[in-house]
Amino acid sequence: MSGVVRAALRSTTSVCALVQRSHGLLPLRCFSTEAEQPPLNSTPPPPPFFETDHSGLTYGNLLGVRKYALKTDIINFLEGCNLTLEDVKMDYDRSFSPVSTLLQFPTRDSFDHAVKVILKKGRLYKLDRVNLHQWDQVKPYDGKTILIQGMPRAGTYEDIGRILSGFEFDSSSISLFLRPGGTAGADPIKLATVRFNSRTQAMNACIAKMERFAKQSHLDTSYPVIHAPLTGASVIVLLYRVQSSLSC
CATH class of the missing domain: 3.30.70.330 (RRM (RNA recognition motif) domain)
Incomplete structure (x- = not known):
């Protein structure tokens, strides 16, 4: 009887080996009591669904x-x-x-x-x-740009250069453009933006030109000279009256 059992076991083992070779199956893994090590390139598990990442901008x-x-x-x-x-x-x-x-x-x-x-x-x-x-x-101005408002319609890039003569600024940054007037039917107003290398240079130019403009012009006390002193915010604004000369 024992001889029959041994023969049956040998036959079963041979059949399993034949099936593995014919189907390309991997050999069975050995049992072990050690914990299975994760692959080296495994990624960490995602955070729980309700967990919020409070890092980053x-x-x-x-x-x-x-x-x-x-x-x-x-x-x-x-x-x-x-x-x-x-x-x-x-x-x-x-x-x-x-x-x-x-x-x-x-x-x-x-x-x-x-x-x-x-x-x-x-x-x-x-x-x-x-x-x-x-x-x-949103374009950052960083307090280095002055906005000149109320320029004559005939104002040119050369006029801006004469206005800011003696100050260091980026001549390639000068931009001239027209915007609608403040009231219905009003003529368009001309504006210019000029960028300086630093906030200090922009502020010094603005203060110096406004002082000179105030001394040379007959202004009503209610007339706003500096429209919006946004040095810390983004733009320094220098306001000229339309009838004033660009040479001032």
């Missing part, structure tokens, strides 16, 4: 900022959020009136802290989340 749109607000005003108001001047962008319309203020927070926790600060200080502003694309769409 987060962007927001601050609503309710007044026209003459500076970047430093916003940074000081949102104390504890670790914002810098480069983390604040002022978005302007085609006539360079500010329409929104975009903020770049170092982390999501910093953004959440800003929301708490706004609530604590009386809801003077509203902060909405935006994405990176909206942040990238």
Whole structure:
């Protein structure tokens, strides 16, 4: 009887080996009590579904900022959020009136802290989340650009060069353009933007030209000389009367 059993076992083993060779099957693995080691190139498991990653840059749109607000005003108001001047962008319309203020927070926790600060200080502003694309769409001026308004229609690039003679600026950055007048039926106004190498150079040029313009022009005290001193925000604005000479 035992001889029959041994013969049957040998036959079964031979059949299994033949099947493995004919079908390309891998040999059976040995049993082991050791823990199985993960592959070297395995990736870590994804975080739980409800877990939020609070690291990385987060962007927001601050609503309710007044026209003459500076970047430093916003940074000081949102104390504890670790914002810098480069983390604040002022978005302007085609006539360079500010329409929104975009903020770049170092982390999501910093953004959440800003929301708490706004609530604590009386809801003077509203902060909405935006994405990176909206942040990238806004051109940064960084307080290095002056906006000259109310120029004569015949003003040229050479006239701008004479206005800013003695100051270091990027001549290739000069841009002249027309915008509609402030009231219905008003003539278009001519504007120019000029970029300087630093905020200090832009501010010095603006102050010096405004002082000279005020001394040489007969101005009504109610007439605005500096339309929007946005040195900290984005743009320094230098306002000329339409009838004034570009040589001043």
